[in-house]
Amino acid sequence: MSVLCCFFAQRGASLTLISSWPIQHLVLCVFVMAVARGQVRYSIPEEMMKGSLVGNIVQDLGLDVKRLKSGRARIFTEDSREYIGLNVDKGTLVVKERIDREELCAQVSPCSLHFQIILENPLELHRIDVEILDINDHAPSFMNKEIIFQISESALSGARYSIDSANDPDVGLSSLQTYRLDPNDHFVLKTLSHTDGTKYVEMVLQTPLDREKQEEYILILTAFDGGTPQKTGTVKINVIVLDANDNAPVFSQSVYTALVAENAPMGSLVLKISATDADQGTNKHMSYSFSQISKSILNSFSIESTNGDITVIAPLDFEKSKKYELNVVATDNGGLTDTAKVMVEITDVNDNAPVINVISFSNPLPENSAPETVIAMLNVKDLDSGKNGQVRCLINPSLPFRIRQSSSNFYSLITDQLLDREKISEYNITITAIDEGSPSFTTNKTLILKLSDVNDNAPVFQRQSYTAYVMENNSPGVSVLSVKAHDKDAGNNEHH
Known part of the structure; x- marks a missing residue:
């Protein structure tokens, strides 16, 4: 195993540390930025073992281990879960819990943990940012094992058939990159993008189908990510050839937007989508459905298959999710489809106390x-x-x-x-x-x-002066007079 380290430092500017490991091991790249005002930034890969070193916080903040102990140094995070721990004896930050970047941030990039290191006597706050880097720990996967298309033999070249994209929670090069369709005698794949930049896949008819020659085609769609080693996922596509439906539905918009208050009651209408089909008779009829959406979305929204009404079916929470992306499909009786995206933005309501x-x-x-x-x-x-x-x-x-x-x-x-x-x-x-x-x-x-209590009060006699009369010829030790003083302080401070 070999290690390559490059180190550059400038007081008050930045500190960078890069480590490279063989590809069969977890790739570790650590970047450290130390700012004179008490802020440090690190970068670590996800899935590091518990106890793995994140950084030397004493060195990067210019502190002393003795200061960490005398100041009762500890980590404070506004979240209930602490992924990073502080080793006060060594002055280092270590991985405390397993970190799954996809669980922590989903598709948000960069993905970072933010917390404070607090020292007392005198009080100091040091902000720490730890960026979680993605590793290729997921293969592309399709929601269904099999996709069935019913395609008319009269469909013209260029007819488009939407396919649910594969899902890969990884980001960057480790995320989904390309597709391949086998065999591709009649169809080719086209990767397209919505106006918001998200990609989707369509199967495009290149040469006309003939039901009398072949009534069914079995195709394999393979999705590839860009990781090393590369990971793949497949889905079976079953094409059933029908007669005489040569027009696909067309949505009125490729992207719909809607605003919904987080306290919207169940049954509230979010949006009505609509598509048209140039065919006649039963081939003109279509149904609406969701495509490639998570269980959380299915549990929050529903779509009426006949009229395209999207409604709220569960309580919404702005603090948990501020935006939803719904993929919708219009399918006619001949199996032709069109897809659109519905962007639902949740508006905040004051429902949390400080x-x-x-x-x-x-x-x-x-x-x-x-x-x-x-x-x-x-x-x-x-x-x-x-x-x-x-x-x-x-x-x-x-x-x-x-x-x-x-x-x-x-x-x-x-x-x-x-x-x-x-x-x-x-x-x-x-x-x-x-x-x-x-x-x-x-x-x-x-x-x-x-x-x-602090000893800040002197004793006070009950009287300013005392007078006593003594008989002559008294024996030694006879009491002459008793005096008494009072002290407002407490404990040892009032004894006199």
């Missing part, structure tokens, strides 16, 4: 803490978008504290004036987060802060 997470809390707090002392650090987020996701944080203005926003979604609770335990020893601080939606949502979080 969430307050306490990252750190200094409790108890010495009563002699100076103003601007940080008591607690908070992360406040709202899953909604736009104004619905914008949040304000408030506390009771009569309290000797205030809220200060340190960065996006992060707030600090700080002292606003000098404190006195002897006057008030404990505070109930209620933090209120309000989003900007209409109507708005509010979330409260109460922190109970106790003040620890």
Whole structure:
């Protein structure tokens, strides 16, 4: 096994590390970008083993391992799942859980994990971005094992028959690249693109069919990806030759668009699609259906086969999916088809309340803490978008504290004036987060802060002066007078 490493560094600019491994092993390419303001970017391939090294965070941030330990360094992510772990003893980031790029980001590229490394005393936030690179771990696959076409013998050369494209979750060169049709005596393949750039495949008739010579054709369609080694998937195409249907349906648009609110009730109409067929009689009749769509889409939308009405059949959630792409097919009685794409965009409704997470809390707090002392650090987020996701944080203005926003979604609770335990020893601080939606949502979080004592009070006698009368000839040790003093401090500070 051989390793080739190239290393370039410039203070305050970027740091790049490239490693190459033999092709039979997992290809590993790691890129590191260290920014002077506390931001580091790495790139790792998906499916790395647990414990695999992501990067040396101490070196890349210019920190010391002792600082990681004294600052109680830890990873904070706004998501509940942590894929990357921090080894405080070594100052390295390692893979904590199996990372599947397709599960994490689907077709979104680049695919990145974002989190913060937090250190305390003093407080530091370092943003870490880890890009997940694709490997060729999926072969192209077709939704069905067999496709049946019923084609009229009168179909003219150039007639088009839409085929459900193969699916390959990989991206880049590892994704689906080409198709091959065998045999190709009568048909050729044509790869086309919708106006939005997505590709689809059509089988195009080159030479006319003759039912009297051959009533059925068996074809094999093979899909190839561009990975190394290359992976393939196949589907059987059964062509049944019919008589006299020589016009295919034609949609009124190649791409339809629709806006649907995420709180749309079940049964709401999304869009009505329509196609026309120049044939007459039964050959003019057609049906509408979905093609090559996921189970989540089938569970959310339905299409009426006779009139092309697309309706909502399950609750929608903008926070889970903001856009849907529906492939629709119009099929006439002779088996000729046309395809179109329906782009459904989900609009946000304010249906999520803000969430307050306490990252750190200094409790108890010495009563002699100076103003601007940080008591607690908070992360406040709202899953909604736009104004619905914008949040304000408030506390009771009569309290000797205030809220200060340190960065996006992060707030600090700080002292606003000098404190006195002897006057008030404990505070109930209620933090209120309000989003900007209409109507708005509010979330409260109460922190109970106790003040620890400082020896800032001297003892005080009950009286300014005392007078005592003593009889002469008293024995030694006889009590002359009892005095008493009081100290407002607590614990050892009040003993005298």
